[in-house]
Amino acid sequence: MDDQAKVFENFLKKRSLKLTRTRRLILEAVFRNHDHFDVDTLYDQIKTRHQNVSRATIYRTLPLLVQAGLLKQSLRCQDKDHYEHIYGHERHLHFLCTRCGNIIEIESGGIEKIIRVMAEEKDFKIMEYNIVMRGICANCRTGGE
Amino acid sequence: MDDQAKVFENFLKKRSLKLTRTRRLILEAVFRNHDHFDVDTLYDQIKTRHQNVSRATIYRTLPLLVQAGLLKQSLRCQDKDHYEHIYGHERHLHFLCTRCGNIIEIESGGIEKIIRVMAEEKDFKIMEYNIVMRGICANCRTGGE
DNA sequence: CAAAATTTGATAATGATTCTCAATAAAAAT
DNA sequence: ATTTTTATTGAGAATCATTATCAAATTTTG
Numbered sequence: 001m002d003d004q005a006k007v008f009e010n011f012l013k014k015r016s017l018k019l020t021r022t023r024r025l026i027l028e029a030v031f032r033n034h035d036h037f038d039v040d041t042l043y044d045q046i047k048t049r050h051q052n053v054s055r056a057t058i059y060r061t062l063p064l065l066v067q068a069g070l071l072k073q074s075l076r077c078q079d080k081d082h083y084e085h086i087y088g089h090e091r092h093l094h095f096l097c098t099r100c101g102n103i104i105e106i107e108s109g110g111i112e113k114i115i116r117v118m119a120e121e122k123d124f125k126i127m128e129y130n131i132v133m134r135g136i137c138a139n140c141r142t143g144g145e
Numbered sequence: 146m147d148d149q150a151k152v153f154e155n156f157l158k159k160r161s162l163k164l165t166r167t168r169r170l171i172l173e174a175v176f177r178n179h180d181h182f183d184v185d186t187l188y189d190q191i192k193t194r195h196q197n198v199s200r201a202t203i204y205r206t207l208p209l210l211v212q213a214g215l216l217k218q219s220l221r222c223q224d225k226d227h228y229e230h231i232y233g234h235e236r237h238l239h240f241l242c243t244r245c246g247n248i249i250e251i252e253s254g255g256i257e258k259i260i261r262v263m264a265e266e267k268d269f270k271i272m273e274y275n276i277v278m279r280g281i282c283a284n285c286r287t288g289g290e
Numbered sequence: 291c292a293a294a295a296t297t298t299g300a301t302a303a304t305g306a307t308t309c310t311c312a313a314t315a316a317a318a319a320t
Numbered sequence: 321a322t323t324t325t326t327a328t329t330g331a332g333a334a335t336c337a338t339t340a341t342c343a344a345a346t347t348t349t350g
Contacts, residue, residue, distance in 0.1 A: 018316055018327060039306080054330040059307060076221055079338080080306070095269045106263055111256055115278065118251055123283035124240045130277045133260065138268035163296060163347060184337080199299040204338060224307080225337070 004031055004070055004087050011068035022053055026061045030071060030085050036103055038080040075132050077101065093131035099140040149176055149215055149232050156213035167198055171206045175216060175230050181248055183225040220277050222246065238276035244285040 008027055009019045029046045030037075037045075039058055046053050062083060065071035072086045075094060078101070093111070095104040108131065119126045153172055154164045174191045175182075182190075184203055191198050207228060210216035217231045220239055223246070238256070240249040256276065264271045 016317095016327085020316070020328065022315095022329070052330080054332095056308080056331075057329060060328085093263075095264065095267060095271075097269075098272065104267060104269065106267065109259060109263065111259055114255055114259075115276075118238075118254065119240065119278065119280070122240060122249060122251065124242075124249065124278070124280055125282075125286060126240075126278050126280040127243065128279050130279070131260075131274070132276075133264065133269070133271045133274040135264070135269055135271040135273075137270075141270060161296085165297065165347075167298070167346095197299085201300080201339080202298060205297085 004085075007070060007087070008065065008068050012064070017064070022057055023061055023064075025050055025053055026058055027065065027070075030062075030065060030083070031087070033085065035105070036074060036077075036082040036084050038077075038082050040080070072128055074130060075103075077103070093133070095133045095135065095137065097137035097140055098134050099136050102137055102139075104137065149230075152215060152232070153210065153213050157209070162209070167202055168206055168209075170195055170198055171203055172210065172215075175207075175210060175228070176232070178230070180250070181219060181222075181227040181229050183222075183227050185225070217273060219275060220248075222248070238278070240278045240280065240282065242282035242285055243279050244281050247282055247284075249282065 012019050029042055043055050043058055066073060070085060070087055071083055073081055074084045075082050092105045093108050157164050170191060174187055188200050188203055215230060215232055216228055218226055219229045220227050237250045238253050
């Protein structure tokens with residue numbers, strides 16, 4: 001069992017929840033995605049690889065992964081929530097091209113520190129943060145489709 | 146007619162759209178809100194003050210205001226989009242308390258500059274950006290329901 | 291004022307997400 | 321290992337924010 005699975009199992013145990021076969025499947029599928037995905041994409045991926053897992057179960061499981069600190073709901077795009085796993089991932093922010101829908105990730109650089117200081121000032125305990133820039137990417141501006 | 150209305154009118158004219166009574170009502174209601182609001186709140190406010198404006202029209206008008214550069218869709222909270230006007234507003238970011246739902250605004254300080262530099266590096270033209278911190282506010286942590 | 295073009299309101303439709311509940315699987319107890 | 325308890329699953333119904341439709345009403349133009 002890999003690290004993420006252990007983290008998840010511990011998390012579940014603490015709440016007297018069970019690490020089931022289905023949850024394991026979802027966990028694996030999530031970590032197979034190294035960029036953003038939405039529920040439907042995940043559903044299709046799982047369906048293709050394995051027997052069926054119901055959409056409902058995915059919707060139920062993702063929040064658990066978020067609470068376990070393994071997953072992050074990182075942006076909303078085309079009326080869907082998008083997720084990305086965050087296990088040993090660099091923090092990053094997103095440029096979202098509103099023309100082609102492409103998402104560019106960038107290291108968050110000095111921003112994180114600034115945010116931490118601000119939060120401290122307001123005595124606010126940050127669980128997670130999200131930075132999204134919307135605009136037009138270079139490719140789209142130079143006529144590229 | 147105040148500044149915002151002029152901006153809006155020019156915007157509409159450019160697209161051969163009309164600055165109707167209803168659109169004016171919505172514009173005014175939007176600018177009466179000096180913090181975040183969702184569509185339903187706006188709908189209630191307008192309804193209380195004036196005769197009815199249909200929800201559909203509000204949903205149709207807000208994107209126009211966004212495109213006109215007067216309004217920003219700033220965060221999603223409780224499955225609803227939240228807006229805030231941005232006319233002569235300081236840029237700011239948001240701390241969103243996930244326990245009480247409260248939204249704290251903070252000046253974006255040095256972050257803006259960093260972001261601009263990053264965008265330049267990637268040759269990405271930012272139209273707007275959004276920074277949301279999720280966590281627990283001081284009040285909630287000290288037991289204050 | 292009449293004609294052309296856009297807008298509106300009411301309501302139906304859509305689509306992502308959540309809920310329900312009977313059937314199933316996992317863990318605990320025996 | 322079998323039973324008992326408790327949590328989980330899948331399928332589909334239900335919700336609810338947002339969009340689309342369309343005939344009636346407004347606005348602008350000629």
